[in-house]
Amino acid sequence: MSTIDVRAAVFVAPNQPLEFRDLSIPAEPGANEVLVRLAASGVCHSDLHALDGEWDTPVPIVLGHEGAGEVVAIGSEVSELEIGDHVILSWTPSCQKCEFCVSGRPVLCQLANETAYQHVFFDGKPRLSDGDESVKSFLAVGSFGDHAMVPASAAIRIRKDAPLAQAALVGCAVTTGIGAVTNTAQVEPGSTVLVVGCGGVGLNVVQGARLAGAKQIIVADVSEEKLELGRRFGATHTVNSREVDLIETVRELTGGRGVDYAFEAIGLPFTIEACYEAIRRGGTAVVVGQVADGVKISIDPFVMSDQEKRLIGSNYGSSRQSIDFPKIIDLYMEGKVDLDSMVTDRIPLDGVNDAFARMRAGQGIRTVIEY
Numbered sequence: 001m002s003t004i005d006v007r008a009a010v011f012v013a014p015n016q017p018l019e020f021r022d023l024s025i026p027a028e029p030g031a032n033e034v035l036v037r038l039a040a041s042g043v044c045h046s047d048l049h050a051l052d053g054e055w056d057t058p059v060p061i062v063l064g065h066e067g068a069g070e071v072v073a074i075g076s077e078v079s080e081l082e083i084g085d086h087v088i089l090s091w092t093p094s095c096q097k098c099e100f101c102v103s104g105r106p107v108l109c110q111l112a113n114e115t116a117y118q119h120v121f122f123d124g125k126p127r128l129s130d131g132d133e134s135v136k137s138f139l140a141v142g143s144f145g146d147h148a149m150v151p152a153s154a155a156i157r158i159r160k161d162a163p164l165a166q167a168a169l170v171g172c173a174v175t176t177g178i179g180a181v182t183n184t185a186q187v188e189p190g191s192t193v194l195v196v197g198c199g200g201v202g203l204n205v206v207q208g209a210r211l212a213g214a215k216q217i218i219v220a221d222v223s224e225e226k227l228e229l230g231r232r233f234g235a236t237h238t239v240n241s242r243e244v245d246l247i248e249t250v251r252e253l254t255g256g257r258g259v260d261y262a263f264e265a266i267g268l269p270f271t272i273e274a275c276y277e278a279i280r281r282g283g284t285a286v287v288v289g290q291v292a293d294g295v296k297i298s299i300d301p302f303v304m305s306d307q308e309k310r311l312i313g314s315n316y317g318s319s320r321q322s323i324d325f326p327k328i329i330d331l332y333m334e335g336k337v338d339l340d341s342m343v344t345d346r347i348p349l350d351g352v353n354d355a356f357a358r359m360r361a362g363q364g365i366r367t368v369i370e371y
């Protein structure tokens with residue numbers, strides 16, 4: 001079997017820098033797969049959860065799941081893509097057959113849960129190798145490598161005039177944030193919204209709330225730099241939750257009532273609990289941030305029934321990637337969604353460990369690796 005070389009950043013053990021290695025991938029995709037030459041990959045906090053050992057992740061594995069590039073080879077049964085297509089990679093490939101896929105909820109795909117979420121392909125196997133050793137691809141994407149094999153349903157074609165560095169971010173943060181508002185919570189115009197955490201995901205929740213016509217968008221973070229960015233993306237009020245009491249401030253800003261919707265975009269138990277507390281009677285709190293393995297939250301079930309408060313989760317912005325990715329790209333090209341300001345650093349692959357250091361320090365929004 002002929003192979004091609006893949007220069008990749010490999011995760012080998014928690015809390016150790018990623019190692020740069022030359023891996024191999026089959027040159028011929030499987031029947032329903034495509035080979036993509038990556039142009040760009042964002043660095044998301046979910047990669048950092050793995051790197052910091054907060055999520056049990058098998059090694060060796062190529063991290064990265066927010067990528068875009070060009071199709072360079074297609075499998076024999078792939079009809080919807082052509083060589084040369086520009087694509088954004090999806091980290092929930094859909095089998096297009098299970099009850100979730102058929103009912104329009106591909107982010108819940110049964111097969112993806114059993115395979116991609118275990119970082120292997122639909123046949124249960126990885127595609128990369130390092131000599132005799134097989135190497136997994138994070139969420140069956142592995143965008144911290146200059147090529148990726150993906151199931152055809154995980155490569156979503158977009159228009160060719162869109163810049164691929166910005167498009168890469170649509171592969172995770174942008175769709176997750178905007179979709180949490182528009183697909184999961186379905187925020188109505190005139191709503192009041194709280195967003196806790198103004199990172200790559202949270203700022204896109206803010207953009208989503210602006211697109212949905214929210215009249216008040218309160219953002220909370222512990223960094224003044226992030227709060228300032230929150231304003232740029234559409235926040236009407238900012239709260240430094242290290243300096244003032246978040247719940248009290250939200251009550252003051254909403255006439256004592258609480259917000260209609262609160263979105264947690266960090267992944268910490270106390271901020272999820274705070275979102276639940278910050279919503280009005282009948283309001284909805286949405287968990288977008290993802291916690292470390294084993295973390296639990298505590299809420300009062302009496303309040304839940306008595307006040308009809310809703311606590312819901314959002315995975316990948318409840319997106320249908322083949323619809324949402326091109327739609328978000330169009331909104332960007334029309335100037336209605338800001339992706340340019342999201343890209344705060346552009347680096348070659350070998351700068352990826354520094355990108356994690358910046359993320360830990362809360363600096364910048366998204367670092368984009370350009371291949």
Ligand SMILES: NC(=O)c1ccc[n+]([C@@H]2O[C@H](COP(=O)([O-])OP(=O)(O)OC[C@H]3O[C@@H](n4cnc5c(N)ncnc54)[C@H](O)[C@@H]3O)[C@@H](O)[C@H]2O)c1
Pocket residue numbers: 043044045046049172173176196197198199200201202220221222223226241265266267268271287288289290291314315316317359362365
């Ligand atoms: N649900 C999904 O489908 C999905 C998809 C992608 C990412 N995520 C998760 O979303 C979360 C955010 O990801 P990201 O890439 O935006 O991360 P990020 O590191 O870019 O942003 C996190 C933000 O939280 C702020 N913050 C940290 N501690 C805080 C505190 N105690 N109070 C207030 N603000 C605080 C930081 O200053 C930063 O602005 C992560 O947990 C990630 O795994 C979820």
Ligand SMILES: [Zn+2]
Pocket residue numbers: 044045046047065066172173
């Ligand atoms: Zn992500």
Ligand SMILES: [Zn+2]
Pocket residue numbers: 094095096097098099100101102108109110111112
């Ligand atoms: Zn499915």
